[in-house]
Amino acid sequence: MLKEIRNPNQLKSLSLQELESLAAEIREELVRTVSETGGHLASNLGVVELTLAMHYVYDCPEDRFVFDVGHQSYVHKLLTGRYEQFHTLRQAGGLSGFPDPAESPCDTFVAGHASTAISAALGMARSRELCGAGGRVVALVGDGALTGGVCYEALNDAGQSGVPLTVILNDNEMSISKNVGALSGYLSHLRQSRGYLAFKRGVRRWLEKIPKVGMPIFRFIEKLRDAVKSLFIGGQFFEALGFVYLGPIDGHDLRHLIRVLRRARADERPVLVHVVTQKGRGYQPAENHPDEFHGVAPFYIDSGRRRKREQEPSCGLLVAKQLAEMADGDSRICAITAAMPSGTGTEEFRQRHPERFYDVGIAEEHAVAMAAGMASAGMKPYVAIYSTFLQRSYDQILIDVCRCNLPVTFLIDRAGFVGADGRTHQGLFDLSYLRSVPGLIVAAPRDVRELKRMVALSAGVDGPMAIRYPRDGLDLGAAMASDGPLRVGEWELLSEGEDAMFFAAGPMVQLAMQASIKLAGRQIRAGVVDARFIKPMDARLLVEAARGAKLVVTLEENSVIGGLGEGIAHLLAESGLRVPTLILGAPDDYVEHARIEEQREGCGLSVAKVCERVAAALRAGDAK
Ligand SMILES: Cc1ncc(C[n+]2csc(CCOP(=O)(O)OP(=O)(O)O)c2C)c(N)n1
Known part of the structure; x- marks a missing residue:
């Protein structure tokens, strides 16, 4: 029956019994499709x-x-003429x-x-x-x-x-x-x-x-x-x-x-x-574990098991574990989440310190204002919220936390491209909205090793700090690990280069490293700086590293409006150093659903595309 429904008005001629069999068909379709594409299964099964x-x-x-x-609009999609395309759900170019x-x-x-x-x-x-x-x-x-x-x-x-x-x-x-x-x-x-x-x-x-x-x-x-x-x-x-x-x-x-x-x-x-x-x-594994099947990756229908093993552990989980350990020795540390204990990993903290864990519901503004209150009364709160949902709390961050220089740490999960959830969920704006907040330290670690050091650093910071990271924990390996001290506002020079100098933040450091290796094959010498603090910036290292280069290239998983690149361009202008600057990041747009790699590629953030842009900019510079 479902196949025949092109228009919801057709439902009106069905008997109650027919509607009930249609409900069963819809459930089958939901399970079949979401088992392939991933998506919000449990919520949709509930509203058939x-x-x-x-x-x-x-x-x-x-x-x-x-x-x-x-x-929970999948059933609605199936009933409003989108049955044929339903298999394309959440994929590039699809529904x-x-x-x-x-x-x-x-x-x-x-x-x-x-x-x-x-x-x-x-x-x-x-x-x-x-x-x-x-x-x-x-x-x-x-x-x-x-x-x-x-x-x-x-x-x-x-x-x-x-x-x-x-x-x-x-x-x-x-x-x-x-x-x-x-x-x-x-x-x-x-x-x-x-x-x-x-x-x-x-x-x-x-x-x-x-x-x-x-x-x-x-x-x-x-x-x-x-x-x-x-x-x-x-x-x-x-x-x-x-x-x-x-x-x-x-x-x-x-x-x-x-x-x-x-x-x-x-x-x-x-x-x-x-x-x-x-x-x-109507689907036993989802009835038994509605939380796990809220948003689910592709799975086997028989068992409900994931098809691919999770890339374990997520950054959030690592941070929560570390935080729980830090809290053993510091009774001021507490953790706050806004309805995302499992997504942010903070469930881990709850297990160890239930009395210092707060799930406040879908209430990001309240979460941040409450953290400000706790900090003003002697606690050291960590607020774990996805980048996209923290947008709601801008005013509380600006006025309630930072205006009073309170020691609240923001653990910003799902920063950067987020994949299949698409336009409304991209974590591509936090650097822009946070960079404008006076007194806030904004950090983006290049991998999980650096993330650990930043979380440890936050313990000693007596003011507001934000650490942004993606879901999946990238490990660049011991060889790439930094052993020097980590100080607020200090960047790290990873390699030198006279033609181009990359300044990259977060996982984009890896892209900069890969691009510099590829460019070397084209006789272009490109160096890399890990610009791990987006605020405050390392003006000294910026000028030092940029001085000898023909081109400055900035790389970030954030909108090019108001992020790392614009910050660097501003600092360069202030320093009086005139170096052409290429700002690479997400476009001034809403990036559609696709796999994360596809989204990066689509925004020009692949090794090949970055190399092309750099080579072209250098050629244009030589021609002048
Ligand atoms: C502002 C905001 N914060 C967090 C989320 C993440 N989120 C998506 S669905 C959801 C739970 C919604 O529960 P409910 O409204 O009861 O719908 P159900 O899935 O149970 O049908 C949450 C927390 C969000 N979408 N928006």
Whole structure:
């Protein structure tokens, strides 16, 4: 059946039984494809019936769906004419793993970062009112996303707006890991009231059988719903915010879902439908380990085992282990994560020092402001957040931490290209947004050995520091390890060269080394400096190394706007040294999903392409 669905309107002619078999087909397709491509499996398996019911009740694209984060939009993609391309998911040139309006008119909004769907949906609903356009707007938000503060700003605004808007809360008790926080406890309290709802359904079935008076009595009871429900369910948090609350309902019961969504659609007020689903539903390994199958690499369907062994250990895990050891001897050290204990490796720290570990939910701004508070009261917090999500915390970094010179260390994971998650997840901006922060030390180690030294160095830094690193731990080997002292703001000269001088940061040092070897084969002598501190920069070594060269080349896995290269160009200009400078890095753009090597190649950051650019720049210089 799935093959035949080119348009979600086709669903409307299917019977309940047919919809149920379609759900089974969709699950098979999800498991088959994601086992090959990798991706967000467990979240999608959990919303199969819910997405079917949404498309059954609403009319896409006239009605607009906004998926929070967007990682759970695969079922929607399959139902909106993208079945044929589904096997290209997350690969270069293929379907994105997130909604993308360029792919389909049924994708209304790009997300990737959590907790923005209610705001966007309210904006769309208001815009429709102003333009006199019809159609409903529905936001699908997870209970994990609901730990993010933006949701409350939106609920607060939407609840009093009187604008027709439906928020579907997909409550599976999980963020990536187990959900956290008081609201998660509140939702669990609501879920327990399902006994009451089952009781209500039972009453209806019973009353339906009584001719004439049965249904009027039931409707009377329904009118008393709020009063009766509050006896069983307790505080009506969402209703206090101005929403009509419907639920909790079983998110795998299609008949019930359709009935409740119809009711929500007919309501002219803001409505919140609380749907309870099981993450990973229908595929045993994902049901057993929904956290591991949240975002998964290609795997064998039979066992759920990964096809390729993980490149172990990740930088995050190494850092967390080291930090846990440092914390043994320093009771001020604590670790903070924003809903990513396994992704950032900080789970390791939790094992050893649970009393000094904080998972604050998807709340990066709060995480950083809280770290500032802890540091101001004597602790030494380490905040582990992915580069892309730390963007949310710019203000807290600038004002709450750095303005007061507080000893908070930022462990910035997934810096640089991130591969299949694509445009919304690239860690290509942190050097730009952090370099502008007064007083912040910004470091990028070239490999895991250097990373270790930087984390050790951070212990003695009595102010803010950021260390950025990619997911996979590159080890350049003992021969490339530096044995000299590591001092804040000091770079390292790795090799000399009179034609070109590379200044590279992070894993780009390896690329610079490889390029310099290849260039030597073309009689071009290129030296390499590890510019491991992006702030403060080593002005002395820069001028010394650049003075004898015909060309300065900077290499970074960051946007060329505002990163290492621009910083070096600025310093060179200030020093009065006039050397042509080639700034190589990510373009001023959003880099699409592909493998990391493909993304590097596409941005000109391969050995061959770097050599070409350097040779061409030198030729142009000679010609002048
Ligand atoms: C601002 C931000 N921080 C962190 C993440 C990483 N992240 C992606 S999905 C997710 C969990 C979302 O949980 P939930 O909303 O309940 O959806 P589920 O996967 O359980 O359906 C997290 C933490 C993100 N996308 N955006």
